[in-house]
Amino acid sequence: MNMFWSRHSHRPEHARPSGAALDQAAGSSSVPAALKARDLTVGYRQGTRTRVVNRGLNLCLRRGTLAALLGPNGAGKSTLMRTLAGLQPPLAGEVWLDGRPMRALSANELARNLAVVLTDRVDAGYMSAYALAALGRYPYTSWDGRLSAEDEAIIQEAMRAARCESLAARMASELSDGERQRVMLARALAQQTPIILLDEPTAFLDLPRRIEIMHLLRDLAHNTGRAFLISTHDLELALRFADELWLMAADGAFSVGAPDEVSARGDLLRAFAAEGDEVQRYLQGIHR
Amino acid sequence: MNLSLPQAGQASDRLASPFPALGMRRPMWLALIALVAAAFVASLALGAVRIPLDEVLRTLAGGQASKDTWQTIVLTFRLPKAITALLAGAALGVAGLQMQTLFRNPLADPFVLGISSGASLGVALMVLGGAAVSASVFGRTAFLGEFGLVTAAALGAAAIFVVVLTIARQVQSVVTLLVLGLMIGYLTGAVVSLLIYFSIPEQVAAYVNWTFGSFGGVTWQQMRVFAPALLIGLAAALAGVKPLNALLLGENYARSMGVNVRAARWWVTASASLLTGAVTAFCGPIAFLGVAVPHLCRALFATNDHRVLMPAVILLGGALALVFDLIAQMPGARFTLPINVVTAALGAPIVLWVILRRQSFARV
Numbered sequence: 100m101n102m103f104w105s106r107h108s109h110r111p112e113h114a115r116p117s118g119a120a121l122d123q124a125a126g127s128s129s130v131p132a133a134l135k136a137r138d139l140t141v142g143y144r145q146g147t148r149t150r151v152v153n154r155g156l157n158l159c160l161r162r163g164t165l166a167a168l169l170g171p172n173g174a175g176k177s178t179l180m181r182t183l184a185g186l187q188p189p190l191a192g193e194v195w196l197d198g199r200p201m202r203a204l205s206a207n208e209l210a211r212n213l214a215v216v217l218t219d220r221v222d223a224g225y226m227s228a229y230a231l232a233a234l235g236r237y238p239y240t241s242w243d244g245r246l247s248a249e250d251e252a253i254i255q256e257a258m259r260a261a262r263c264e265s266l267a268a269r270m271a272s273e274l275s276d277g278e279r280q281r282v283m284l285a286r287a288l289a290q291q292t293p294i295i296l297l298d299e300p301t302a303f304l305d306l307p308r309r310i311e312i313m314h315l316l317r318d319l320a321h322n323t324g325r326a327f328l329i330s331t332h333d334l335e336l337a338l339r340f341a342d343e344l345w346l347m348a349a350d351g352a353f354s355v356g357a358p359d360e361v362s363a364r365g366d367l368l369r370a371f372a373a374e375g376d377e378v379q380r381y382l383q384g385i386h387r
Numbered sequence: 388m389n390l391s392l393p394q395a396g397q398a399s400d401r402l403a404s405p406f407p408a409l410g411m412r413r414p415m416w417l418a419l420i421a422l423v424a425a426a427f428v429a430s431l432a433l434g435a436v437r438i439p440l441d442e443v444l445r446t447l448a449g450g451q452a453s454k455d456t457w458q459t460i461v462l463t464f465r466l467p468k469a470i471t472a473l474l475a476g477a478a479l480g481v482a483g484l485q486m487q488t489l490f491r492n493p494l495a496d497p498f499v500l501g502i503s504s505g506a507s508l509g510v511a512l513m514v515l516g517g518a519a520v521s522a523s524v525f526g527r528t529a530f531l532g533e534f535g536l537v538t539a540a541a542l543g544a545a546a547i548f549v550v551v552l553t554i555a556r557q558v559q560s561v562v563t564l565l566v567l568g569l570m571i572g573y574l575t576g577a578v579v580s581l582l583i584y585f586s587i588p589e590q591v592a593a594y595v596n597w598t599f600g601s602f603g604g605v606t607w608q609q610m611r612v613f614a615p616a617l618l619i620g621l622a623a624a625l626a627g628v629k630p631l632n633a634l635l636l637g638e639n640y641a642r643s644m645g646v647n648v649r650a651a652r653w654w655v656t657a658s659a660s661l662l663t664g665a666v667t668a669f670c671g672p673i674a675f676l677g678v679a680v681p682h683l684c685r686a687l688f689a690t691n692d693h694r695v696l697m698p699a700v701i702l703l704g705g706a707l708a709l710v711f712d713l714i715a716q717m718p719g720a721r722f723t724l725p726i727n728v729v730t731a732a733l734g735a736p737i738v739l740w741v742i743l744r745r746q747s748f749a750r751v
Binding site for chain 2: 184185186206207209210211213214215217219220221222224225226227229230233234235237238240242243244245246251254255258264265267268290
C-alpha cells in the first residue's frame with residue numbers, strides 16, 4: 100500500500116476556512132457553499148404520524164473542506180446524513196445544492212452533484228474492483244450503460260486518487276473492508292460530484308486503515324476542491340483531520356466550528372453531556 | 388446493445404495496465420452462438436424419427452425433403468417446438484436473472500412474483516372446477532381444448548400480473564413484493580388443493596399433466612401470440628439492463644447514483660412478469676431453468692455485469708431448453724419424459740454446485 104503521506108502526518112499549516120453557522124457565513128466567505136440547509140427538520144414520516152429526530156438545523160458545507168459529523172448514538176446522525184444525501188425527504192426546510200433546492204433536482208442531476216459511501220453491505224459477487232468503481236459513471240452513460248474511453252480514464256484516475264488502482268483486477272468479494280472502502284470511495288470520485296458524503300467510513304477498520312482513510316479524505320478535500328462530509332465515532336481522528344466539526348448532542352443541540360473552536364467553546368463536552376463523568380473526563384483530556 | 392470488444396491495440400496496453408478489461412470476450416460469444424445453433428438443428432433432426440441433417444437444412448431453406456413425412460415432422464411439429472423451447476428458455480433465464488438482482492437473492496426465480504401461481508390457478512379452475520361450474524353451459528370437451536388451457540393459464544397469470552404491478556408501484560421495500568408473491572403462492576395452492584380434493588381422478592390427472600410442462604403444445608397459430616409476447620418481454624428486459632448493475636449495490640446506492648428506483652423496479656417487474664406469464668401460459672410451469680441459467684452464466688463468464696449477463700442468459704437459456712427437451716425425448720425411446728423431470732434433475736445439481744462453489748471462495 101502506498102504510504103507516501105505518512106511522512107507528514109501533522110495538520111497542514113495552511114489555514115482552512117473555518118466553518119461557521121450559516122448566519123455568519125452566507126456572504127462573508129469567499130469559499131462557495133456546496134451544500135446548505137436552513138431550518139431543516141429531519142425525521143421519519145409514517146402515514147400521518149411523524150417522528151422528528153432533529154429540528155431547526157442550519158448547515159453549510161464548503162468546497163475544499165472535510166467536515167465530520169459527531170455525536171452520541173441516537174442523536175440523529177444517520178437521519179441527517181440520509182436527508183442530506185437525498186435518500187429521505189426532510190420533514191421541513193430545504194437542502195440546497197449549489198444554490199438549487201434539492202427537491203427540484205432530478206435523480207440524475209442529484210447524482211451528478213452528490214455521491215455517497217454508505218455502510219450498506221455490498222454483495223458484489225463476481226465483479227472486479229474496477230467494475231465496481233466503474234458504476235460511479237452511471238449518471239453519465241447512455242441507456243445501455245456503455246463506458247467510453249473517457250469514462251474509463253476517469254475511473255482509472257479515481258482509483259489512483261483513492262489509492263486502490265492496484266486492486267483493480269481483484270474480485271470485489273475478496274477485498275478486505277479497508278480495501279473495499281477505498282474502491283467505494285473511488286466509485287464516488289468517479290461520479291465527479293462536488294459533494295461526497297460518507298457514512299461512518301472508518302467503521303470496521305483497524306487503526307492504521309482508519310488513519311489512512313481520514314488522511315486520504317482530507318487530502319482529497321484540499322486538493323480536489325470537493326466538499327466531504329463524514330459521520331463518524333472516531334472523535335480523536337476527526338479532531339485531528341477534519342477542517343470542521345458538526346456536533347450533534349443527544350438533546351438535539353447542534354454546533355459547528357473548527358476543531359479548536361469547538362473544543363475551546365466547550366461544545367464538545369456539551370454534545371456528550373448526557374454521557375456521564377467518565378466520558379466527560381476523557382473528552383477534557385483529549386484536546387487541549 | 389453494444390458489447391464492446393477490446394481492439395488489438397488496446398489488448399496489448401491492457402497487459403501493462405492494472406485495470407482489467409470490462410465487457411466480454413469474443414470467443415465465448417461465438418461458442419454460445421454455435422451452441423444455440425447446434426442445439427436448434429439437433430432438436431429438428433433427432434427424436435422418435437431420425438431425419439438426416441441435410442434433409443432438415445433443405446426443409447428449413449424452403450426446399451422439399453425426400454420424404455413427405457419428414458417435411459411434415461420438421462415443419463409442423465419440431466420447428467414450432469424448437470422455437471418455443473428457444474424462446475421459453477431465454478425468457479425464463481432473463482426473468483430469473485432479473486429477480487435474483489432485484490431481490491438480491493441467489494435463489495430467486497421467475498416464479499417468486501406469483502405470476503405462475505396465478506396461471507396454475509387459472510388452469511386448475513378450468514380443469515378441476517370448470518366441470519362443476521359450467522359443464523351444463525359449455526360441455527367439458529370444448530373446455531379442455533389446447534387453446535382453452537392456454538387461455539385459462541393466461542387469464543390467471545394476467546390477473547396476478549395486474550395485482551403485482553399495481554402493488555410494485557406503491558411499495559416502499561422490495562421485500563414487500565417478495566412476501567406478496569409468496570402469499571399469492573400459498574393462496575393459490577390452497578384453492579388448487581381444495582379443487583383437487585373434490586375432483587375425480589381424470590381431472591386431477593389432466594391438471595398434473597399440465598404442471599409437468601411441455602414445449603410441444605404451441606401450434607403455429609398460437610405462436611402468433613407467444614413469439615411476439617416473448618420478444619416484447621425480452622426487448623423490454625434488454626432496454627432495462629442499465630439499472631440492474633446499480634441495483635447490485637442495493638437500492639440506497641442505486642438511488643444515489645441516479646436510478647429512479649421505483650421506476651426501475653416497475654420496469655423489471657413488468658418485463659419479468661410478461662416473460663414468466665407468457666411462458667407459463669403456453670408451456671406450463673417450467674422449473675429450474677430460471678434459477679440455474681443465471682448462475683451458470685455468472686460462473687462461465689465470471690462477471691456480474693448485466694450488459695454481459697443478459698445476452699449470455701438469453702443464449703444459454705435457449706440452448707439449455709433445447710438440450711433438455713432433447714434429453715426428455717431420449718432419442719430412440721418410445722416415450723417422452725416430462726420436461727420438468729429433466730430440468731429439475733439436471734438443474735438442481737447445477738444450482739447446488741454453483742452455490743457450494745461460491746461458498747468455498749467467498750470471504751467474510
